[in-house]
Amino acid sequence: MPDNNTILLAVQTAAARHGNDPANLVQILREVQDALGHIPEEAVDDIARFLDIPRVRVAGVRGFYHFFHDRPHGRYEILFSDNIIEHLQGKPELLQQMCTRLWVEPERMSEDGLVRVGSTSCIGMSDQGPAALVNGVPVTRLNMERVETMVELVQKGVPLSQWPADFFQVEDNLRRADVLLGEPLERGAGVRAAVEKGSDGILAEIDRSGLRGRGGAGFKTAVKWDFCRKAVDTGEECSIVGPKVCDNTAATVRYVVCNADEGEPGTFKDRVLLNSHADLVFEGMTVAARVIGARQGFLYLRGEYRYLFDKLNGILAQRRRDGLLGENILGSGFSFDIVIHLGAGAYICGEESALIESLEGKRGTPRNRPPFPVTHGYLGKPTVVNNVETYALAAKIAAKGGEWFAAIGTAQSTGTKLLSISGDCERPGVYEYPFGVTVRQVLADCGAQDARAVQVGGPSGTIIGEGEFDRRLAFEDLATGGSFMVFNRERDIFEAARNFSSFFAHESCGFCTPCRVGSTLLKKGMDKIASGHGTCADVEELKRIGQLTRAMSHCGLGQTAANPVLQTLDKFWGDYEKRLISKEFEPSFDLDKALAVARRITGRDDAWAHVSAD
Amino acid sequence: MSEQKKIRVATCSLAGCFGCHMSFLDIDERLLQLLEHIEFDRTPLTDIKHCGPCDVGIIEGGVCNSENVHVLKEFRKNCKVLVAIGACAVNGGIPAVRNNIDLWECFQEVYHYGIGLKNGQIPNDPELPLPFDQVHPIYEVVKVDYFLPGCPPPADAIWKFLTDLLAGKTPKLEYETLHYD
Numbered sequence: 198m199p200d201n202n203t204i205l206l207a208v209q210t211a212a213a214r215h216g217n218d219p220a221n222l223v224q225i226l227r228e229v230q231d232a233l234g235h236i237p238e239e240a241v242d243d244i245a246r247f248l249d250i251p252r253v254r255v256a257g258v259r260g261f262y263h264f265f266h267d268r269p270h271g272r273y274e275i276l277f278s279d280n281i282i283e284h285l286q287g288k289p290e291l292l293q294q295m296c297t298r299l300w301v302e303p304e305r306m307s308e309d310g311l312v313r314v315g316s317t318s319c320i321g322m323s324d325q326g327p328a329a330l331v332n333g334v335p336v337t338r339l340n341m342e343r344v345e346t347m348v349e350l351v352q353k354g355v356p357l358s359q360w361p362a363d364f365f366q367v368e369d370n371l372r373r374a375d376v377l378l379g380e381p382l383e384r385g386a387g388v389r390a391a392v393e394k395g396s397d398g399i400l401a402e403i404d405r406s407g408l409r410g411r412g413g414a415g416f417k418t419a420v421k422w423d424f425c426r427k428a429v430d431t432g433e434e435c436s437i438v439g440p441k442v443c444d445n446t447a448a449t450v451r452y453v454v455c456n457a458d459e460g461e462p463g464t465f466k467d468r469v470l471l472n473s474h475a476d477l478v479f480e481g482m483t484v485a486a487r488v489i490g491a492r493q494g495f496l497y498l499r500g501e502y503r504y505l506f507d508k509l510n511g512i513l514a515q516r517r518r519d520g521l522l523g524e525n526i527l528g529s530g531f532s533f534d535i536v537i538h539l540g541a542g543a544y545i546c547g548e549e550s551a552l553i554e555s556l557e558g559k560r561g562t563p564r565n566r567p568p569f570p571v572t573h574g575y576l577g578k579p580t581v582v583n584n585v586e587t588y589a590l591a592a593k594i595a596a597k598g599g600e601w602f603a604a605i606g607t608a609q610s611t612g613t614k615l616l617s618i619s620g621d622c623e624r625p626g627v628y629e630y631p632f633g634v635t636v637r638q639v640l641a642d643c644g645a646q647d648a649r650a651v652q653v654g655g656p657s658g659t660i661i662g663e664g665e666f667d668r669r670l671a672f673e674d675l676a677t678g679g680s681f682m683v684f685n686r687e688r689d690i691f692e693a694a695r696n697f698s699s700f701f702a703h704e705s706c707g708f709c710t711p712c713r714v715g716s717t718l719l720k721k722g723m724d725k726i727a728s729g730h731g732t733c734a735d736v737e738e739l740k741r742i743g744q745l746t747r748a749m750s751h752c753g754l755g756q757t758a759a760n761p762v763l764q765t766l767d768k769f770w771g772d773y774e775k776r777l778i779s780k781e782f783e784p785s786f787d788l789d790k791a792l793a794v795a796r797r798i799t800g801r802d803d804a805w806a807h808v809s810a811d
Numbered sequence: 812m813s814e815q816k817k818i819r820v821a822t823c824s825l826a827g828c829f830g831c832h833m834s835f836l837d838i839d840e841r842l843l844q845l846l847e848h849i850e851f852d853r854t855p856l857t858d859i860k861h862c863g864p865c866d867v868g869i870i871e872g873g874v875c876n877s878e879n880v881h882v883l884k885e886f887r888k889n890c891k892v893l894v895a896i897g898a899c900a901v902n903g904g905i906p907a908v909r910n911n912i913d914l915w916e917c918f919q920e921v922y923h924y925g926i927g928l929k930n931g932q933i934p935n936d937p938e939l940p941l942p943f944d945q946v947h948p949i950y951e952v953v954k955v956d957y958f959l960p961g962c963p964p965p966a967d968a969i970w971k972f973l974t975d976l977l978a979g980k981t982p983k984l985e986y987e988t989l990h991y992d
Contacts (some may be wrong), residue, residue, distance in 0.1 A: 587862050782953065784953075785952075786947065791944050791945065799935060806937070
């Protein structure tokens with residue numbers, strides 16, 4: 198355990214680097230954890246003192262994010278990605294093997310403090326899984342052999358920097374490129390166009406292009422930017438003083454935020470964009486800044502993609518040197534800069550208002566909307582939040598105009614969409630398609646001959662069976678944020694739905710009761726059916742709870758948390774039916790087993806120390 | 812006076828504090844009115860030990876030990892309509908606070924480390940109900956037809972609930988009678 202001076206020094210350093218600003222609390226906590234291994238109580242005290250905020254706020258934020266720890270969690274922390282695709286590819290067996298060989302229980306640190314092996318939500322590697330995060334760095338393409346080697350490396354205490362480099366190899370797996378990824382844009386072309394055409398000119402092009410947000414909801418980008426551009430800061434709801442990285446004086450301060458919290462299970466296209474096309478993304482953010490008149494931008498990078506952090510900062514630095522970022526961009530007098538904030542493991546932070554809360558150094562709890570971020574966003578100021586892909590496309594549109602883009606895709610869904618394809622197909626990876634492509638076409642292209650079902654848009658999206666493969670990927674039909682998970686005929690769709698239910702129960706932020714309780718009840722119901730104790734009454738209860746959760750939840754997470762259960766009950770009833778027992782009612786736990794502890798303590802084994810099943 | 816068949820009602824408290832029963836008694840003189848329509852089977856008022864065939868069974872408290880299960884199952888078998896009354900029956904309530912504590916630690920605290928205890932022994936008499944490792948709401952053990960929340964539910968809510976049921980209606984409570992914060 199670190200002593201008090203070490204803790205104080207770590208806190209002092211991290212807090213100073215972030216201007217002792219409470220809005221940077223998440224970043225400060227991360228750096229303190231980097232220095233100390235975890236965030237002990239003393240560090241919480243110190244942080245509260247340095248930032249002059251209540252202690253509970255610091256502890257509350259620490260407790261909210263999965264990647265923050267209040268106690269040591271091992272010199273090696275190995276977290277297997279719990280995505281259903283990787284699950285089906287053998288994740289449970291690999292995890293079990295690693296635990297057996299290391300002589301540890303899942304989710305529990307070894308007695309000597311060497312290692313903890315556990316699970317985490319999808320880490321965006323399902324095209325090259327099973328994968329795991331080792332001390333935050335992804336190790337891909339796991340198999341028994343690789344697990345065996347990892348066990349040896351851990352036991353010998355080999356530092357991560359000396360592990361075989363190919364363990365950490367993350368492939369782009371770009372399989373089909375279209376106008377976004379296929380035709381390179383000259384570096385700076387988007388920014389140059391933005392500077393030349395000005396706010397009105399660019400906005401007109403974006404409007405002409407028909408571009409809609411690529412995160413999944415599909416809001417018109419031009420409308421969003423225009424709202425933000427026109428929003429005037431009323432000075433309300435700005436409770437804390439924020440980081441004054443750029444000092445805008447009289448005029449309304451506005452912010453550009455890029456949502457790179459790609460948490461929807463089965464999505465990884467932003468990973469590829471940020472790894473190989475980051476310039477395009479930053480370019481798009483700069484274009485947005487020019488349109489709305491922002492001087493400050495944030496890239497909110499999910500904690501799972503931390504391995505890209507240094508690389509991205511390097512690209513930002515290069516852009517500053519090239520005059521494409523920072524003060525007086527391209528000599529035009531327009532100034533804009535971007536800071537990267539790292540998340541710390543919370544799916545909910547992909548919801549834009551939760552993301553903003555997190556950017557402000559708080560727990561990622563979604564806000565009430567309205568007011569929307571375009572008028573009351575970061576620190577209560579007008580803020581544009583868009584997906585990574587949206588910004589990349591905006592950069593292209595700024596440079597090449599809107600007409601060209603509007604000619605691609607369908608009437609309501611112009612342009613192309615990146616799909617993250619994983620699961621039972623020969624060629625998983627990123628595919629760029631014009632909107633309007635059929636599921637059948639995509640399946641044929643990725644080599645999925647034997648598909649039984651496709652989960653479109655991730656767990657919160659839609660699952661479709663064979664009868665619906667002629668449906669089209671577009672906002673008019675099947676809207677998607679990009680996740681495309683293929684299940685073949687041997688796959689059990691019930692297990693997929695159960696995995697998704699666990700995911701939502703785990704990721705619910707806990708703010709509103711319908712979601713917090715509902716998602717857990719759904720998970721429990723699915724677990725009961727999986728254990729062979731489910732009855733028709735349980736199915737009816739699942740439906741009831743599902744409707745309630747959907748109707749009453751505060752944000753999109755809760756409103757979609759029941760989708761997997763309700764949709765699969767409807768479309769894949771057979772997978773449920775074969776598990777149900779024909780009884781009117783079955784207790785939700787094993788009554789006799791629940792008495793075992795007391796039997797052991799009292800040494801009793803008489804008839805009254807048992808309860809029969811019925 | 813017309814001689815109509817009375818509705819037979821049984822009540823009991825499992826892992827509860829009898830607070831819900833007290834609240835039931837708080838319907839005061841309306842109890843007499845109620846008794847024109849109902850008769851009691853097993854309840855703390857009658858001292859009948861086992862529940863016989865009934866129309867309505869009202870359960871207070873959650874399930875914390877083996878005896879609770881036997882009583883609850885007997886109620887379910889004999890009652891046409893089973894009602895969970897109060898926070899403990901509905902959710903586990905206060906007794907379920909122990910769910911986060913290991914049962915062995917509970918026993919040690921009670922029988923070994925408690926103030927004034929010397930050479931404490933853990934009782935193992937077969938007559939004593941054996942506790943479960945966790946306390947459960949009753950719907951996890953039997954099918955429950957109605958849930959009446961509250962800690963305890965106010966007398967008016969209980970009155971409204973029972974009179975609706977007696978009138979052959981689905982009980983419906985106003986928001987105010989269910990609203991506690």
